[in-house]
Amino acid sequence: MAPMSLRDAGTAPVKGRWYALLADHGEGVGMLTRTYRYTSPSGEEYAENQRQLYVLQVVEPATYGVGYSTEDSVLCMWLDSPSPGRVAVHHLSFPVTQFVELVGEGEEPPEYVALQEQQATVGGV
Numbered sequence: 001m002a003p004m005s006l007r008d009a010g011t012a013p014v015k016g017r018w019y020a021l022l023a024d025h026g027e028g029v030g031m032l033t034r035t036y037r038y039t040s041p042s043g044e045e046y047a048e049n050q051r052q053l054y055v056l057q058v059v060e061p062a063t064y065g066v067g068y069s070t071e072d073s074v075l076c077m078w079l080d081s082p083s084p085g086r087v088a089v090h091h092l093s094f095p096v097t098q099f100v101e102l103v104g105e106g107e108e109p110p111e112y113v114a115l116q117e118q119q120a121t122v123g124g125v
Helices: 096-102 111-122
Strands: 018-021 035-039 045-050 052-059 073-083 086-095 103-105
Touching: 035 073, 073 096, 073 111, 086 096, 086 111, 096 103
Parallel strands: none
Antiparallel strands: 018 052, 018 103, 035 045, 052 073, 073 086
């Protein structure tokens, strides 16, 4: 059974939860892919890891720093590993109507533990 989008499930995004990206989004250099390869600091390979988006906040239209939107926006982060043992945090926002079409229920990605350890050793990001 294919994963169900939040829209199809009739649910709204919740701050502090992980959501799985159900399809590639965008194109070219700025494309956010549904799956990606991740190698943990211990060398464990995740060849087809599902991209997870973490909801930082849902904000009202025209919130300063988010850009103009006529509807609520979802501010989220996603993680990647630009080099073995390092995790990078990326932030982006989506109009709520677009976000609920692109994602389904998710889970904490394996690199999140590595990010927390990285932040603890370098004093935070």
